[in-house]
Amino acid sequence: MFTGIIEAVGTIQAIEAKGGDVRMHIHTGKLDLSDVKLGDSIATNGVCLTAIELPGDGYVADVSAETLARTTLARLKMGTPVNLEKALTPTTRLGGHLVSGHVDGVGEVVSRTAIGRSIKFVIRAPNELAKYIAHKGSVCIEGISLTVNAVNGAEFDLNIVPHTLQETTLQHLNVGSPVNLEVDLIARYLERLLMGDQAADAGASGISEQLLRESGFMK
DSSP: OBOSOOOEEEEEEEEEEETTEEEEEEEOTTOOOTTOOTTOEEEETTEEEEOOBOOSSEEEEEEOHHHHHHSSGGGOOTTOEEEEEEOOOTTSOOOSOOBOSOOOEEEEEEEEEEETTEEEEEEEOOGGGGGGOOTTOEEEETTEEEEOOEEETTEEEEEEOHHHHHHSGGGGOOTTOEEEEEEOHHHHHHHHHHTGGGGGSTTOOSOOHHHHHHTTSOO
């Protein structure tokens, strides 16, 4: 688990193809690795990766074909900056929100506008994720815990203050840039819980108006 508070920006040092999968060497910059052991998890642009080697200047991780297909990691190149966060501990300050490092989908930057010293981003989420994104709710973008300022269909607004822009890879995003999205954990589990016994049905497709009526949430 993670908090979505970025600890450092690293860079992709090397990428090696491994029979459909990829092995990445990530240079971690100022990230303190003194307490990191082999097998530990490090969120990389919001994707939970397992450290299989610790060469001293960073870590090496295998990235599966599934992860490459569902995240932006397949687009990374040598020298690309990445947001880094070590897994939280019981004493970690939860400055963001609970993040699993399991990316739900890839969104796209629709617009980038300067407002005072901040930057307003409009992000378009995949249609199937729109229902999980709420006004003033939490969302994880490229591993960063952020607050949703407004929602319009599958598009939502984010206000990025100068510190966040400076300390993360958001400064490099432009219109058309793809971004890893992880929706709030509670929203995902709540949907499943509301399905009740129907969750066990192979053909169950999620929350519907009929299900809400049968469960007493609508009249």
